[in-house]
Amino acid sequence: MTHWIITPIVLPAMMAAFNVLVLRHHMTLERVFSMASMVALLGIAAGLFYGASDGTMTLYQLGNWAAPFGIVLVGDRLSTLFVLLTAILAVLVLLYAIGSGWDKRGKHFHALFQFQVMGIMGAFLTGDAFNLFVFFEVLLIASYGLMIHAGGADRFRVGVQYVVFNLLGSTLFLFALGTIYAETGTLNMADLAQRIAALPADHTAGLRVGAVLLLMVFAIKAAILPLHFWLPSAYATAPAPVAALFAIMTKVGAYAIIRFFTLVFPPELTITQGLFDTWLLPAALLTLALGMIGVLAARQLDRLVAFSVIGSMGMLMAAVAVFTHAGITAALYYALNSTFATAALFLIVDVVRTRRAQNSVALQAEAPIAGGALIAGMFFAAAIAMAGLPPLSGFVGKLMILEATFDSPLVWWVWAVVLGSSLVAVVGFARAGSTLFWKSHAIEGDPYCADDPEDDQAEHELRDPTEAVPALPVIAIGGLLACLVAITVFAGPIQRQLSATADQLFDTAPYISLVLETPGRAIKDSHGADGEDHSADADHAEPPAMGEKEH
Amino acid sequence: MEFLVASSIGVLTVAGVYLVLRLRTFPVILGTSLLSYAVNVFLFATGRLVVNRPPILSDDALSYTDPLPQALVLTAIVISFGMTAVVVMIALGAYLSSNDDHVDDLPEGLTTSDKGEGGA
Numbered sequence: 039m040t041h042w043i044i045t046p047i048v049l050p051a052m053m054a055a056f057n058v059l060v061l062r063h064h065m066t067l068e069r070v071f072s073m074a075s076m077v078a079l080l081g082i083a084a085g086l087f088y089g090a091s092d093g094t095m096t097l098y099q100l101g102n103w104a105a106p107f108g109i110v111l112v113g114d115r116l117s118t119l120f121v122l123l124t125a126i127l128a129v130l131v132l133l134y135a136i137g138s139g140w141d142k143r144g145k146h147f148h149a150l151f152q153f154q155v156m157g158i159m160g161a162f163l164t165g166d167a168f169n170l171f172v173f174f175e176v177l178l179i180a181s182y183g184l185m186i187h188a189g190g191a192d193r194f195r196v197g198v199q200y201v202v203f204n205l206l207g208s209t210l211f212l213f214a215l216g217t218i219y220a221e222t223g224t225l226n227m228a229d230l231a232q233r234i235a236a237l238p239a240d241h242t243a244g245l246r247v248g249a250v251l252l253l254m255v256f257a258i259k260a261a262i263l264p265l266h267f268w269l270p271s272a273y274a275t276a277p278a279p280v281a282a283l284f285a286i287m288t289k290v291g292a293y294a295i296i297r298f299f300t301l302v303f304p305p306e307l308t309i310t311q312g313l314f315d316t317w318l319l320p321a322a323l324l325t326l327a328l329g330m331i332g333v334l335a336a337r338q339l340d341r342l343v344a345f346s347v348i349g350s351m352g353m354l355m356a357a358v359a360v361f362t363h364a365g366i367t368a369a370l371y372y373a374l375n376s377t378f379a380t381a382a383l384f385l386i387v388d389v390v391r392t393r394r395a396q397n398s399v400a401l402q403a404e405a406p407i408a409g410g411a412l413i414a415g416m417f418f419a420a421a422i423a424m425a426g427l428p429p430l431s432g433f434v435g436k437l438m439i440l441e442a443t444f445d446s447p448l449v450w451w452v453w454a455v456v457l458g459s460s461l462v463a464v465v466g467f468a469r470a471g472s473t474l475f476w477k478s479h480a481i482e483g484d485p486y487c488a489d490d491p492e493d494d495q496a497e498h499e500l501r502d503p504t505e506a507v508p509a510l511p512v513i514a515i516g517g518l519l520a521c522l523v524a525i526t527v528f529a530g531p532i533q534r535q536l537s538a539t540a541d542q543l544f545d546t547a548p549y550i551s552l553v554l555e556t557p558g559r560a561i562k563d564s565h566g567a568d569g570e571d572h573s574a575d576a577d578h579a580e581p582p583a584m585g586e587k588e589h
Numbered sequence: 590m591e592f593l594v595a596s597s598i599g600v601l602t603v604a605g606v607y608l609v610l611r612l613r614t615f616p617v618i619l620g621t622s623l624l625s626y627a628v629n630v631f632l633f634a635t636g637r638l639v640v641n642r643p644p645i646l647s648d649d650a651l652s653y654t655d656p657l658p659q660a661l662v663l664t665a666i667v668i669s670f671g672m673t674a675v676v677v678m679i680a681l682g683a684y685l686s687s688n689d690d691h692v693d694d695l696p697e698g699l700t701t702s703d704k705g706e707g708g709a
Contacts (some may be wrong), residue, residue, distance in 0.1 A: 168661060175668045182675050186682065194683035197613055198692060201676045205621045206609065208672070212628040212665055219658065220635035 042089075043098045043113045045082050046121055046159035049075055054152035062146065069136050072148040076129045076468075079155070083118070083125035090118040091535060093542065097165075097552050104558030105165070106226035112165035112553060115539040116370075117376030120162040120293050123374060124286050127381055128155050130517045134385050135279035137510020138392070143188035150187070153180035154283060161290050165553055167225040167302075168216070170294065171211050174259075178204050179289065184280040185272060196275040203268040207258040214251035221245045228553035230302045231546060234309075242309040249303050249310050253318070257297070259291025261351050262318070263325040269348055270332070274340035278388030281344075282381035288351050290372050296358060296366060300543040301550075305361045319359035319448055323455040330459035333466035339390060339399035342470055346424050349463060351377040353426075353456065357439040359498045360446045366540040368438035371533060375523050376429040379423040382518035386417050389511060390474065401470055403477035414475035416515050421467040423522045426460050431526040436460065438533070594634050601627035614680040621676065625669035632662045650676045 053075040061068040089096065096113040099105065113121075132151060141147040157177025164170050182204075186197040220224055221244040234245065254265065261269040269288075273281045303310045329349025336438075338343035354376060357369035391399045393407035407413065419430065426432035436456065443452040466520045524534055542548075601623050608620025635657030644656035684690040 074622050166630065168664070172664065172668070175672070179672065179675060186679060189682070189686070191683070191687035194679060194686050195689075197679045198676070198683045201672075201679055202609070202617055202621060202692065205669075205672055205676060206624070208668075209621070209624045212632060216628070216635040216658075219632075219661075220637075223655075225661075226655075233630075337675045 040096065041098070042082060043086060043096050043111050043163065044100075046079055046086070046125070046163065047111075047156055049079055049082070050152040050156035050159070054149045054156065057149040057152065058146060062149075065142060067276055069141065070147045072152065073129075073132055073136065073151060076125070076132050076155070077158075080122075080125040080129050083122040086113055087118040087122040089113070093538065095549060095552050097556050099556065099558045102558050104556065104560045105553045106224050106229035107560070108558060109169050109333065110165040110226070110553055111163045112549070113163060114549065115535075115542050116156050116293070116297065117162045119536075119539060120286075121159055123289075123377060124155065124158050124162070126516075126521060127283065127286055127377060130514045130521075131279045131282045131381060131385075133449055133517070134282065134388075134511050134514035136513060138278070139387065140188070140277050140279050140388075144389065146183070147187055150180045150183040151283070153177075154184060154416060156180075158290060162293060165227050167215055167227055167230065167298075171208070171215060174211065174290075175208060176338070177287065177290070178208070181280075181284065184283070185276050187277050187280060187543065193275050193277075196271045200268055200272040203258070207255055210251060210258070211255040214248050214255055217244055217248035217251065221248060226553065227297070228550040231304070231550055232554065234302060234307070235304075238310060242490070246309050249313065252298060253295065253313065256291045256294045257318075257321070259296065260288050260355060261291070261325070261348050262355055263321045263328060263352070266325060266328075266348050266351075270341055270344040273347060273384070274291065274338070275342040278384050278391075281340075281384040284385070285347070285377045285380035289354075289377055291463075292351070292354055292369070292373060295355075296369070296543065299361070301546050304544075304546060314359045314361050315447065319356060319446070319452070322352050322355035322359050323448075323451060324352070325349070326356060326453055326459050327351070330463040330466065333463050333467075336466070336470075337401055337472060339401060340384075340387050340582070342401070342466065343380070343387055343447065346383070346463065346467075347376075348382050350380065350424065353436070353439060353459075353584055356452060356456070357442055357485070360443050362442060363540045363544060364438070364442035366543060367533065368435065368442040370536045370539060371431075371438055371525075371529075372435035375423060375435045375522065378518050378521045378525070379420050379432060382416070382420040382515055383424060383520070384520070385511065385515050386413060389413055389515070390417075401473050403473055403480065406475075406478040410475055410478070410513070414471065416512075416519060417471055417475070419519050419522070420515075421471060422489045425463040425467050427464060429526065431522050431529065434526060434529050460514060590640070594630065594638060596687055597629050598631050598634070601630070611621055612691055612693065613639055614684065617692055618673065618676055618680060622669070622673050625665070625673070629662050629669070632658050632665055634658075 053071060057068055057072060061071060089183055090113055093115070098111040098113075100109045101109070102108070136578070137149065154177055157173050157180055160173035161170055163179060182197065182201050186193050215225060218230065222230055222237070224230055224233060235247065258265045273284060276284060291371070299305070299310070299314075305314070316526055326349050329345050329347070329352055332345025333342050333349060336345055342463070354372050355370050357372060359365070387399055390407065390413060391397050391412070394404055423430040423432040426436040440453060440456060443449055446452060557577045605620045605624035605627055607621060611617055611620070631669070636658035638639045639654040642652055642654040643650050644654050644659055646653065680690070
């Protein structure tokens with residue numbers, strides 16, 4: 039058994055503790071170690087991805103205990119793909135945080151960052167539903183700290199909303215898990231899949247409730263329409279590198295939906311019939327429409343980007359909701375695009391903000407900002423990817439989604455909303471970009487606007503708007519844009535890889551047999567054959583569900 | 590006993606939901622803790638309600654109660670306890686920094702970055 043698969047969880051956890059305990063007074067060392075940890079993680083993630091790219095699935099039994107009682111980590115194509123995506127994002131975002139000095143504006147940024155990455159990695163790798171809940175909590179509690187990093191009244195107030203909303207989500211998650219456990223007697227995903235498939239059709243009322251509750255929980259994470267309220271303020275108010283890292287958090291919800299509803303509640307299962315075409319697809323389309331209308335309506339650049347995140351999640355979930363091979367492939371490709379584009383946009387917003395008078399990103403013309411041409415160019419590229427215009431990957435992803443939904447009964451709705459909302463998004467982004475970067479040239483006066491009397495002097499010492507764009511942030515944003523270009527250029531190979539991922543997702547038998555049939559330590563009755571019927575209960579091969587043993 | 594447990598979960602949930610919908614942070618935090626109590630009792634009950642039985646395998650015991658929900662509840666209690674502490678701290682921070690303990694956004698115009706906080 040190789041231990042590589044647990045390192046994406048252990049390494050950030052150790053590094054976070056190390057950062058807090060040893061390095062907290064040494065910002066330079068903290069930066070170096072934090073960065074080294076993320077770079078190492080990137081290497082490991084690339085290795086895991088490469089290892090899984092030929093279709094092998096890796097199982098890691100914690101403490102060598104066999105599933106379903108032991109907790110397992112599973113690295114298959116899907117989870118290693120998201121692990122790699124997270125690692126790439128984390129390196130670039132951390133680079134930005136260091137380069138822009140965000141990490142110095144509050145305490146323990148690096149430790150929280152590492153914990154956040156640990157939670158995200160764990161959520162992608164785990165093969166146990168309750169463990170997924172625990173990793174959700176790890177990533178959430180770190181995100182609460184990051185969300186209010188650097189303080190400020192607005193950030194605290196939005197932080198309270200964000201925390202309360204997610205606490206409710208966590209409670210709902212526990213209710214869902216409890217319901218599912220009461221019905222099946224297990225929380226291991228592979229074991230759940232097996233037992234749910236074997237359940238008699240007339241005993242599924244509780245399970246249906248559990249499935250819908252789970253979908254709601256993940257929809258909260260993915261910000262699907264009626265449950266999206268936490269997102270715009272939280273993302274717009276969070277520190278820029280944090281908002282950029284949060285780009286992967288919504289994908290955690292999407293990942294969990296894809297994982298659960300291919301493995302545990304597969305599409306052919308009768309008890310979840312209608313859940314997707316009746317509920318999720320319309321909700322996703324409404325999310326898409328609302329997000330892009332929000333882009334058009336936003337009066338501030340940060341909220342504009344936050345709404346475009348909602349829109350892109352709607353697009354992604356629309357592709358997921360058709361739940362076909364092509365749909366999942368398209369959704370995964372779009373997830374890559376949307377993650378990089380979102381992160382790049384949030385970082386660009388921050389660069390713009392530091393350069394404008396009064397640090398406001400309100401969408402009104404002001405004097406030109408220093409380094410405007412470069413920033414405008416980057417904004418242009420990221421907005422093209424986000425709005426889904428050619429030539430960048432957003433267009434390719436959208437094309438795949440349109441193609442994937444072609445056989446859906448709601449195809450005209452999907453096409454109308456996707457294309458219509460794209461137009462709206464293009465208008466929204468174009469208007470924002472031209473207001474910020476072009477109309478500024480019509481403003482009279484000192485182009486650098488540095489001696490605005492309204493502006494706080496202390497603010498200027500912190501971040502001088504006249505300085506040229508520093509190198510590290512540009513490298514970080516450039517790296518994200520380069521990723522966008524890369525997934526566009528290599529769209530063919532990536533699409534084949536993702537198609538294989540979808541194959542693996544829909545063929546659940548190897549996953550289940552890998553998890554359940556790999557030998558490991560099991561609970562053995564020390565007294566052997568004493569004929570008592572409870573003695574063999576611990577062996578998972580016994581068919582009755584645990585909950586049904588007591589009457 | 591089933592009725593007692595079920596109705597207590599129900600009452601806790603109802604009270605929790607009601608409090609969560611309040612305007613100010615203190616009742617909202619109380620509401621989330623009530624909800625977490627409700628879910629803890631609920632999780633405990635998912636292993637079926639059995640009285641006077643050991644939660645371990647033993648040759649002497651004729652039957653046993655499901656130990657797994659108890660472990661799950663323990664985890665859930667620890668997590669919700671920690672989360673409550675975090676939300677109390679953040680709510681205090683919000684109250685002290687703006688002298689206002691409303692959960693929702695400020696009514697007129699004063700949305701997020703209007704005040705030029707600019708990440709400082």
